[in-house]
Amino acid sequence: MRALRAFGRFWYDFLIGDDWTAAAGVAAALGITALVATTRNPWWLLPVAAAAILVVSVHRGAASAAGPPTPTEPDRPVEP
Amino acid sequence: MTPTVLVVLGAFLASTVEMVEALTIVLAVGITRGWRSAVIGAAAALATLTVIVAGLGPALTQVPLGALRVVVGAVLLVFGLQWLRKAILRAAGIRARHDEDAIFAREVDEARQTARDTRARLDWYAFTLAFKGVLLEGLEVALIVVTFGSTGGHLGLAAAGAAGAFVVVASVGAFVHAPLSRVPENSLKFAVGIMLTSFGVFYGAEGTGIGWPGSDLALLGVIAFFAVVSFGLVAQLRRRAPLGAPGSVPAGG
Numbered sequence: 001m002r003a004l005r006a007f008g009r010f011w012y013d014f015l016i017g018d019d020w021t022a023a024a025g026v027a028a029a030l031g032i033t034a035l036v037a038t039t040r041n042p043w044w045l046l047p048v049a050a051a052a053i054l055v056v057s058v059h060r061g062a063a064s065a066a067g068p069p070t071p072t073e074p075d076r077p078v079e080p
Numbered sequence: 081m082t083p084t085v086l087v088v089l090g091a092f093l094a095s096t097v098e099m100v101e102a103l104t105i106v107l108a109v110g111i112t113r114g115w116r117s118a119v120i121g122a123a124a125a126l127a128t129l130t131v132i133v134a135g136l137g138p139a140l141t142q143v144p145l146g147a148l149r150v151v152v153g154a155v156l157l158v159f160g161l162q163w164l165r166k167a168i169l170r171a172a173g174i175r176a177r178h179d180e181d182a183i184f185a186r187e188v189d190e191a192r193q194t195a196r197d198t199r200a201r202l203d204w205y206a207f208t209l210a211f212k213g214v215l216l217e218g219l220e221v222a223l224i225v226v227t228f229g230s231t232g233g234h235l236g237l238a239a240a241g242a243a244g245a246f247v248v249v250a251s252v253g254a255f256v257h258a259p260l261s262r263v264p265e266n267s268l269k270f271a272v273g274i275m276l277t278s279f280g281v282f283y284g285a286e287g288t289g290i291g292w293p294g295s296d297l298a299l300l301g302v303i304a305f306f307a308v309v310s311f312g313l314v315a316q317l318r319r320r321a322p323l324g325a326p327g328s329v330p331a332g333g
Contacts, residue, residue, distance in 0.1 A: 014219070014220070015155075015158065016158070017162040018162075019165065022158065022161050022162070022165070023158050026154055026157045026158050026161070026280075027154065030150060030153065030154055030157075030284050030287075033284075033285060033288045033290065034150070034288035034289065037288045037289040038289070041290060041291055042290070043285060043290050043293060043298070045285075046281050046284060046285045046288075047281050047285075047302055047305055050157060050277060050280070050281050050306075051305070051306070051309045053161060054164060054165065054277070054306075054309065054310075054313070055309070055313065058165050058168050058169065058317070061165055061166075061169050061174070062169060062172070062174050062317055065169065065174050066174075
């Protein structure tokens with residue numbers, strides 16, 4: 001059971017990464033594009049949606065890196 | 081023609097980045113614990129990756145092209161956005177840059193402190209560390225090669241791009257016997273992130289039935305668009321939080 005959980009965890013980390021909202025955004029953007037594409041040719045939709053996902057994801061990453069300061073924390077957030 | 085060149089270039093650059101990271105691990109293990117087990121571990125991982133590419137690539141060509149492009153587009157987009165997000169945060173000085181020298185020093189330190197455990201006439205620590213290092217770094221490359229290659233019918237070319245990167249990195253690594261810290265890894269990751277994201281958008285949209293204006297040439301426009309967005313984000317973050325020179329603490333990914 002533990003091995004199965006670790007296996008699932010590995011693939012989740014590998015495919016989804018540390019921002020699951022970006023992966024969900026990609027799925028939603030592709031779904032909406034497919035729906036609209038049945039009647040029109042909105043070639044601009046997916047690039048704009050992906051750029052929006054990137055902007056939100058980067059700002060979330062910047063905000064979480066900044067985090068609440070503690071007395072022992074360095075000025076610049078560092079990775080483990 | 082344009083996507084073909086970009087497929088080879090994308091596979092080559094993505095492979096170079098990951099193989100530089102794998103080389104650091106193999107070198108650290110080989111230098112401290114002996115080369116035999118480290119090289120056998122790395123070779124076993126490469127063989128596993130070759131089986132994955134050789135098995136998954138042709139299998140994917142059996143999937144209907146529209147569905148395949150949507151799946152491939154989604155995978156490349158998710159990977160690309162992850163790479164690009166980290167690269168933008170690093171370029172803006174918010175996240176620590178990847179430092180091969182620091183990672184190498186840490187791996188050497190750990191390898192020296194770990195007791196010897198011999199199994200199947202191999203130093204098991206050296207074997208498993210080299211195997212896992214090469215396999216994990218290579219797995220993403222294998223998926224990129226398979227997705228790049230199967231969608232455009234260029235599996236051989238994408239694999240050749242990855243193989244070219246392996247030859248270059250392994251040759252230079254064998255020659256200098258040190259981590260390739262002079263490779264501009266962070267810049268390469270930025271470029272690869274833009275390429276993966278652009279390919280993901282291009283193939284994903286095509287899979288949903290979108291016709292690109294200018295056909296394949298539109299890919300260049302998509303790449304330019306994401307380059308502008310990415311550099312714009314870096315500039316915006318630098319203005320908002322001027323943190324000075326980026327740190328040099330080892331960073332994953």
